[in-house]
Amino acid sequence: MSDLIKKTKTVPFINVGTAGSPSWKQIKKSTTFTLAMNPQTQTFDFISDEIPQNEIDRYQPSLAQSLTMFKGEDDYQTIFDMLFERATGEDAHREVLIAFYKETASYTPTGETDPVTVYKAWKVDATVTLNQMDTVNENIDFDLAFNSITEGAVSVSAQGVPSFTKGTFTKTSSGYTFVPDGTESESDGD
Numbered sequence: 001m002s003d004l005i006k007k008t009k010t011v012p013f014i015n016v017g018t019a020g021s022p023s024w025k026q027i028k029k030s031t032t033f034t035l036a037m038n039p040q041t042q043t044f045d046f047i048s049d050e051i052p053q054n055e056i057d058r059y060q061p062s063l064a065q066s067l068t069m070f071k072g073e074d075d076y077q078t079i080f081d082m083l084f085e086r087a088t089g090e091d092a093h094r095e096v097l098i099a100f101y102k103e104t105a106s107y108t109p110t111g112e113t114d115p116v117t118v119y120k121a122w123k124v125d126a127t128v129t130l131n132q133m134d135t136v137n138e139n140i141d142f143d144l145a146f147n148s149i150t151e152g153a154v155s156v157s158a159q160g161v162p163s164f165t166k167g168t169f170t171k172t173s174s175g176y177t178f179v180p181d182g183t184e185s186e187s188d189g190d
Contacts (some may be wrong), residue, residue, distance in 0.1 A: 007033065009102045012063065012144075013162060015095035016078050024097055024162050025074035031139070032066040035098075061146040063098075063126075066139050079140050083130050096126040096144055097164055099154045105169055105176035107153065118153035118178050122146075123164050153178045 010033065017023030038060040045052040070076050082092070103120035126144040133140045152166040167180035 003102070005102045009100070010035075011099045011101060012065075013097040013099070014075065014078055015097070016074060019095060022095060022164075025078070027065065027067070027075045029068045029070050029073055029075055030065045031068060032064055032141075034064040036062050036064065038062060061149070063096075063144040063146070064141075065144065066141050069133075069138050069140060076140075079128070079130070079142060082128055083133060083140060087128065087130070092127050092129070093147075094126055094128050094144075096124040096146075097154065097162060098122045098124065099156075099162060103176075105153065105178040107155075107178040107180075116155055118155045118165070120169060121152055121154040121162075121164060123150040123152060123166070124148065152180075 012027040012030075012033070013024040014027055015022045016025050039056045040058050040060055041054045042057050043052045043054050067075060067079055069080070078094075085091070098121060100120040104117050105120070106115045107118045108115045124144070125147045127147060129143040129145055131141040131143065150166055151168065152164055153169075154162045154164055156162050165178075165180045167178055169176045169178055
């Protein structure tokens, strides 16, 4: 039987540090995780076809979140501060990391002899669109509009801290292998 992918196996993180020195904090208290791919299409009415055809040009993903407001949680404080300050322009951008924990690969880091398990991941420049604060239901609803996506892998330290490395996955007979593209991995300094 196939393995059902549970909600805890696709995990969003938000950078509460800076782009050069990330501090990834898991968005833990959200009760919604709806990744809308939002395909952007173009219609062609070819003279040889009876009906017009749609082709997908690109995707414009967004991730809807409904964050339950728990004072003291890093995810709440980050989003509340943006709401309070009514963040716009560059202040509304945050790096987001989406880790797909059921999509694994083998990887041997430079200087190491033993392979480690890494997970497929996206590192995203996202615009945080704050929609509403609902004090009756005790949540803040917001969307993460994905502006650019960098594909790569996440490894997780013993303390649960993710570290992202840009690269590609290659399918092999025994699963996947991860090949970094030569960039240094980024880890949280906490």
